[in-house]
Amino acid sequence: MAGSPDLAVRKEENSFEHAIRLEHVEKFFGPIHALRDITLSIGKNEIVGLIGDNGAGKSTLIKVMTGVLAPSSGRIFVRDKEIDLADYSVRMAHDLSIETVYQDKSLAEQQPLWRNFFVGRQITNRFGFIDVKREKQVAAEMLLSSIGFRGVGITVDSTVSQLSGGERQGIAIGRAMHYNADVIVLDEPTVALAVKEVRKVLDFIRRIKASGRACVYIEHNLAHVHEVADRLIVLDRGAVVAEIEPRNMSVPDLTEYLIKLQQHTA
Amino acid sequence: MAPAPSLFRRIEALPIIIVFILLLALFMYLAPEVFLRPFIYTTFISTLPPLIFLALGLTFVIGAGEIDLCFPAIIAFSGFTFAILFKQYDLGWIAVAATLFSGIVIGFVNGVLVAKVGLPSFIATLATQFFWAGMATVLSGGKSYALRGVEKSSVYSVLVGTPFAKPDSYDWISQLSIQGLWTVLAVVFLWFILNRHRFGEHTLFIGDSNPVSRVVGIDVDWEKIKIFTLMGLLSSIAALFLTLENKNFFGNQGEGYLLTAIASVLIGGTSIFGGRATIVGTVFGCFIIGMIEAGLVATGLTGAWVRTIEGIVFLVSIIFYFLIDEPQRRAAFLARIGAIKGFGRKHAAK
Numbered sequence: 001m002a003g004s005p006d007l008a009v010r011k012e013e014n015s016f017e018h019a020i021r022l023e024h025v026e027k028f029f030g031p032i033h034a035l036r037d038i039t040l041s042i043g044k045n046e047i048v049g050l051i052g053d054n055g056a057g058k059s060t061l062i063k064v065m066t067g068v069l070a071p072s073s074g075r076i077f078v079r080d081k082e083i084d085l086a087d088y089s090v091r092m093a094h095d096l097s098i099e100t101v102y103q104d105k106s107l108a109e110q111q112p113l114w115r116n117f118f119v120g121r122q123i124t125n126r127f128g129f130i131d132v133k134r135e136k137q138v139a140a141e142m143l144l145s146s147i148g149f150r151g152v153g154i155t156v157d158s159t160v161s162q163l164s165g166g167e168r169q170g171i172a173i174g175r176a177m178h179y180n181a182d183v184i185v186l187d188e189p190t191v192a193l194a195v196k197e198v199r200k201v202l203d204f205i206r207r208i209k210a211s212g213r214a215c216v217y218i219e220h221n222l223a224h225v226h227e228v229a230d231r232l233i234v235l236d237r238g239a240v241v242a243e244i245e246p247r248n249m250s251v252p253d254l255t256e257y258l259i260k261l262q263q264h265t266a
Numbered sequence: 267m268a269p270a271p272s273l274f275r276r277i278e279a280l281p282i283i284i285v286f287i288l289l290l291a292l293f294m295y296l297a298p299e300v301f302l303r304p305f306i307y308t309t310f311i312s313t314l315p316p317l318i319f320l321a322l323g324l325t326f327v328i329g330a331g332e333i334d335l336c337f338p339a340i341i342a343f344s345g346f347t348f349a350i351l352f353k354q355y356d357l358g359w360i361a362v363a364a365t366l367f368s369g370i371v372i373g374f375v376n377g378v379l380v381a382k383v384g385l386p387s388f389i390a391t392l393a394t395q396f397f398w399a400g401m402a403t404v405l406s407g408g409k410s411y412a413l414r415g416v417e418k419s420s421v422y423s424v425l426v427g428t429p430f431a432k433p434d435s436y437d438w439i440s441q442l443s444i445q446g447l448w449t450v451l452a453v454v455f456l457w458f459i460l461n462r463h464r465f466g467e468h469t470l471f472i473g474d475s476n477p478v479s480r481v482v483g484i485d486v487d488w489e490k491i492k493i494f495t496l497m498g499l500l501s502s503i504a505a506l507f508l509t510l511e512n513k514n515f516f517g518n519q520g521e522g523y524l525l526t527a528i529a530s531v532l533i534g535g536t537s538i539f540g541g542r543a544t545i546v547g548t549v550f551g552c553f554i555i556g557m558i559e560a561g562l563v564a565t566g567l568t569g570a571w572v573r574t575i576e577g578i579v580f581l582v583s584i585i586f587y588f589l590i591d592e593p594q595r596r597a598a599f600l601a602r603i604g605a606i607k608g609f610g611r612k613h614a615a616k
Contacts, residue, residue: 094483105481108474110541117472120483128464 016079019044019183019214020065020098025074027060027238033069034060036239047205047215049229049246051222053262056235058218062185065216066100067093079182100185101174106172107160114139114156117175142178166197173204177211184208185216190224200204202228224260226251236261279535279547282583283592286550286557293561300564306440310556312511313447314425316341316504316553318449320527321534322456323500324491325495325548328531329460331473331540332387334494336376337527339398340501341508341520344369346402348506349411349515358421366502372398372496377491387494404518410516417513426510445507452500457545467492471541530577531581554579 014186018041027035033058033118042048050058063069065076067088076083078096107116114132117139123131139156160168169189176184188206189199205228208215219225224233226246232254234242241261276541277283294301320337327334347368351361355600372394379390416422423429424444431440460466460474468489479486504523509515536548555576562572589596 090481091483100481100482105477108471108478108482108541110474110537111470115467115471119467122464122467124464128457129462130464130467132462207549 001131009176011087016044018042018077020081020216021077021080022065023075023077025071025076026062028072029062029071034238035064036237038074038238038240039242040233040243042214042216044182044214045212046226046230047217049232050216050218050235051220051225051232051258052235057238058235058255059187060238061139061235062100062187062216062218066090066098066185080177094179097163097180098181098185099181100187101123101169101172101176101181101189102187103189103191106175107168109161110159111172112157112159113143113154115170116160117142117156142174157216165193166200168205169193169201173208175176177208177213181213182217183214187218188220189217190219190221198224222254223251226254227237234258234261269399277451279544279550281586282534282547282550282554285583286554289554289557289561293565296533297561297564301561306564307442308438308441308443310531310553312441312443314552314556315445316451316508316511317527317530317556318450318549319500319504319507320523321530321548321552322452322545323497324527325534325536325543325545326460326466326469327387327457327497328528328536328538328571329540330469330490330493331476331494331542332380332386333528334376334391334492334497336372336391336398336526337396337497337501337504338520338524339395339507340369340372340498341523342402342517343372343398345509345515345519346406346411346504346506346517348509349413350406353411353413357487358419362425362506365506366499369498369500369502369505370495371498373495373501374491374499380422380494381490385440399517399520406515406517407483408517410514413485413513413515416510422510426507443511445511450581452503452550453545460543460545465489465492470541470543471542473537475541491615515608525573525580526555526559526576529580533580535587537587538584570583 010052021041023039025035026033028232038061050061054060060069064071067090070088071079076085076088078098083092083096087176090100111119118130118135121248123134123138125131131139136156141154143154156168160171163171163173164251169186173184173186173189189201189205193201201216202224205215205217209230217229229246232244232246234244244256244257249257285302290301309354320341323337324334344365344387348361348365351357355361359365376387376391376394379385380387383390398577417427425448427444428440428442429444430442460469462550468479468484471482471484472486472489476486501520505520508519512519530551531548531549534544534549534551558576558579559572563569563574567575589599
């Protein structure tokens with residue numbers, strides 16, 4: 001596991017066009033039709049915002065994408081290669097360089113940052129003993145270079161509980177980037193954060209793009225997602241109802257559009 | 267914002283080490299004829315190992331946010347396994363292996379009940395505690411087994427012998443028991459497992475949060491099974507030491523350890539909520555418990571007082587850790603007793 005501190009630009013080994021592509025994906029929970037004929041693709045270096053009302057199927061969609069849930073039917077391609085859905089799992093998604101950052105389930109509160117960086121993929125000798133010195137060193141490099149925590153007074157020995165909400169998202173995103181994820185899925189990273197913290201998180205999301213990766217970003221707050229996303233996918237009742245380029249639509253127009261959508265389908 | 271780590275953070279379990287030293291000084295003052303002579307300490311070396319082995323295992327279990335109440339029954343059942351195979355079937359080291367195996371099996375079953383069946387560990391191990399203690403009683407017919415002549419066996423001399431003993435000599439060196447060495451090795455080994463091994467890290471992450479552990483790719487169920495299995499193994503080692511040291515097996519030999527082992531771990535500073543665990547603290551917790559038991563009797567109090575005082579020490583230390591480790595709780599507590607004005611303080615948002 002190379003601990004390269006320079007994460008600015010990814011190596012150009014990626015000759016694929018789409019990081020993830022779904023074709024005609026359906027998901028039923030018993031009689032409930034949660035996802036209806038979803039066809040979408042995530043380019044290899046774009047930020048895609050996933051928006052829609054509560055219950056529109058955003059969470060179900062990313063769970064299908066990241067191997068947590070199996071779709072009822074349809075096809076999933078990762079880096080243009082079709083996945084055998086019978087085998088698809090979170091573990092496999094990791095192996096395929098898809099990382100998910102959950103709002104509050106990504107880091108263990110009482111553990112130091114260096115352990116949080118490496119847990120699950122520790123640098124160990126063959127008996128499973130952790131190379132603490134090396135892990136701390138790589139974690140420190142990560143803190144400085146990819147997350148940019150220079151001089152904030154946070155060290156690799158700090159526990160997660162000492163961090164603010166935005167910093168936590170930064171650590172989790174930085175970790176995903178360190179593991180060379182092609183796609184980083186963010187599940188409402190700005191929920192319950194102060195304005196200043198939201199700024200930080202949006203900066204982290206820009207870093208994902210700057211480093212050549214793709215990002216799928218679920219968000220309730222239209223202003224936030226409008227600011228960073230290259231493309232917005234609107235879900236309603238389990239179906240993709242629109243794709244919007246934020247640069248062609250202002251936040252008030254977008255809000256108006258979504259309200260109309262609600263009334264139209266209600 | 268991040269000051270240099272304080273002394274309390276740099277030295278593992280420093281508060282409890284200080285308490286231990288103070289307590290030791292107190293007993294030396296109150297009962298000098300006991301605590302200023304070596305024999306009480308050589309006695310500790312032979313009597314504390316079972317408690318320490320149990321507490322080491324519990325450090326992992328509690329660190330993982332679980333609890334094990336089954337270990338007194340493992341001491342009974344594994345002790346019985348050893349006694350009958352060693353005495354009636356004369357199996358020697360095979361009896362030792364079978365004893366350890368019985369502990370591993372019982373621990374494994376506990377782990378499966380907790381991790382795979384999904385029972386709360388409190389309930390699961392309470393039930394298995396009754397089951398295995400009952401089995402031990404049924405199989406032994408409620409009898410005790412005196413292991414006469416056991417001290418001539420290699421099992422005895424390797425596990426609990428006194429390597430420096432000379433005939434007709436009663437100085438303290440000749441009283442040193444070998445289980446002290448095994449205990450030190452186990453402590454050092456398990457310290458490295460908890461603090462430097464993948465398994466220890468997974469244990470603490472599981473104690474911190476099961477969902478986070480799953481997201482980062484820890485096989486939570488399997489690690490929990492391993493933790494309970496380790497507890498079973500260590501309990502059976504405690505059973506071996508206890509049975510050999512007493513040269514006797516009796517059915518309720520583990521019962522006295524339920525409170526003391528759990529108390530040792532928590533006094534040591536391992537969090538009852540999981541996520542934080544300290545081997546050094548646990549060992550000093552055991553020293554304190556052992557010292558209170560011996561010391562109170564030496565200072566002239568009756569055995570009935572021992573439990574009372576242990577309860578107080580237990581309670582005080584839990585409150586202490588509560589307030590030290592969790593700033594928001596401390597603030598809330600101090601606010602409640604009026605030391606701090608201004609309520610609703612969240613812990614410093616940076």
